Amino acid sequence: MLPSVAIIGRPNVGKSTLFNRLVGKKIALVDDQPGVTRDRREGDAQLFDLKFRIVDTAGYEDDDVATLPGRMRQQTEAALAGANVAMFVVDGRAGITPLDEEIARWLRASDKPVILIINKAEGKQADNTVLEAYALGLGEGITISAEHGEGMADLFQALLPHVDEAEEEHFDREAPDAPLQLAIVGRPNAGKSTLINKLLGENRLVTGPEAGITRDSIAIDWVWHDPNPSEPELAERRIRLIDTAGMRKRARVQEKLEKLSVADARRAVDFAEVVVLLLDA
Numbered sequence: 001m002l003p004s005v006a007i008i009g010r011p012n013v014g015k016s017t018l019f020n021r022l023v024g025k026k027i028a029l030v031d032d033q034p035g036v037t038r039d040r041r042e043g044d045a046q047l048f049d050l051k052f053r054i055v056d057t058a059g060y061e062d063d064d065v066a067t068l069p070g071r072m073r074q075q076t077e078a079a080l081a082g083a084n085v086a087m088f089v090v091d092g093r094a095g096i097t098p099l100d101e102e103i104a105r106w107l108r109a110s111d112k113p114v115i116l117i118i119n120k121a122e123g124k125q126a127d128n129t130v131l132e133a134y135a136l137g138l139g140e141g142i143t144i145s146a147e148h149g150e151g152m153a154d155l156f157q158a159l160l161p162h163v164d165e166a167e168e169e170h171f172d173r174e175a176p177d178a179p180l181q182l183a184i185v186g187r188p189n190a191g192k193s194t195l196i197n198k199l200l201g202e203n204r205l206v207t208g209p210e211a212g213i214t215r216d217s218i219a220i221d222w223v224w225h226d227p228n229p230s231e232p233e234l235a236e237r238r239i240r241l242i243d244t245a246g247m248r249k250r251a252r253v254q255e256k257l258e259k260l261s262v263a264d265a266r267r268a269v270d271f272a273e274v275v276v277l278l279l280d281a
Contacts, residue, residue, distance in 0.1 A: 002044070002053040003163045006079040008107070009089035010099045011059025014119040018089060018146035019056035022047060040079045041216055047156050052163045055079045058206075060103050071206050085113045085162035088138065092118045092126025096133060104136040115158045116141040122148060179221060179238035183272035185265060188246025190280045196220065196243050205243055216261070217268040218243045242268045 007015045020026050022045035045054035057079045058072035080086055088107055090100050107114045118126050118133060121143035133141040142158055144151030184192045193205035193214055200222060206213055220241045229235040245261035253259055269275055 002051055003084040004053045004055060004082055005045070005159065005163065006055045006057060006076075006083035006086045007089060008057055008060060008076060008080065008086050008103065010097065010103065011061065013059075013089045013091040013094075014146045015059070015089050016056055018087075018117075018119065018144075019043065019045075019054055021146050021149060021152075022054050040075045041218055042220075047152060047159065050156060050159055050163050052084075052159070055083060060099070060106075062099065062102055071208060074203070075206055080107075080110060080112060083112060085115065085159070086110075087115045087117050089117045089119050090129065090133065090141070092121040092129045092143065095129050096136065101136065104138060108137055113162055114138050115155075115162075117155070118143045119146050121145055122150065179240040181240050181242065181271060181273045182276065183217075183242040183244060183268045183274070184276045184278055185244050185269060186246060186278035187248060187280065190246065190278045192246070192278050193243055195278060196241050199241065214243055214245050214261075217245065217264045242272060244268050 007018055009015050019041065023043040024046065025043075040058070041056040043054050043056075045052055057076040060073055060076050061070075062073075086107060088103065090096060116133060116136065116138040118129055118141040120126065121129075122145045126143055130141055130143060142151060142154045144155060184195060186192055189209075193207045197203055197205055197207060200220065204220060205218065220243070222239050222241050224237045224239055226235050226237070244265035245258075247262050247265055248258075253262055
C-alpha cells in the first residue's frame with residue numbers, strides 16, 4: 001500500500017488544482033465557483049521520485065451534520081483519519097481567514113503530521129499571508145502555485161520525511177488480476193451513491209435528498225466475496241466501482257459545471273468494462 005496524503009482546506013483555495021498537478025492529469029473538476037468537490041477523490045501521485053496516494057477532499061465548512069456541507073465535512077474528517085500526513089492549503093491572495101484558523105485548530109488537535117501550504121503565491125502576492133500563517137501554529141508555510149507548478153521542490157522536501165519512498169509496490173492496471181472497471185450511471189438522484197455505500201457497508205460517498213450532489217466521477221476499490229463460488233479461484237473478485245454524476249437530457253444541461261460533470265461521467269463510461277444503468281422505480 002502506498003502512503004496516503006490528504007489535501008485539506010476551505011473551499012476554493014486550489015485543492016483540486018494541486019491534486020491534478022500531483023497525479024499528472026486533469027482528473028478532478030476545477031472551476032472558479034467554490035464548493036465544486038463534494039466527495040473525497042483518490043489518485044496515484046508522484047512528485048519527483050516520491051510515490052504516494054493523494055486524497056482530494058471537499059472544502060471544509062463548519063456546518064451542521066444534517067446539511068450538505070456538514071456531510072461533506074464528515075468525508076474530509078474520514079480522509080484525515082486514514083492519511084499518513086495532511087497538506088493544509090490556504091489561499092495566498094486572500095490571506096488567513098477565520099475558517100482557516102478553525103481548520104488549523106482541528107488539525108492541531110489530531111495526531112497527524114500537517115504540512116502548511118500557501119497556494120496562489122505567484123510573484124510576491126502571498127508575502128503578507130506567509131507572515132500571517134505563522135499564527136496558525138503549524139510552523140513555516142510552503143509557498144506554491146499549483147496552477148503553474150511553482151514550489152514543487154519545496155513541497156517534495158516537506159513530504160520526504162512522511163512519505164516512505166521505499167514503498168515501491170504499485171498497482172498494475174494491465175495485470176491479469178486487475179479489478180473489473182464497473183461504472184454506475186443514471187439520472188440525478190437515482191440512488192447511485194447510496195447503492196455504492198450499501199455495497200461498501202460504509203458512508204463513503206456523500207448522499208442526501210438534494211439532486212446532483214455527485215459532481216466528479218469517483219473510483220473506489222472493492223472486493224466482491226461470493227459465498228457459493230463455482231470455482232475456488234472465483235471466491236473473490238476485485239472491482240473498481242465508479243460513481244458518476246447524474247446525467248440529464250443534453251438540452252437541459254446549461255451550466256458550465258454540470259457540463260463538466262456530465263463529460264466526466266461519459267468519460268467514465270468509455271473506460272468502464274461494465275456499466276450499471278440505475279433507474280428510479
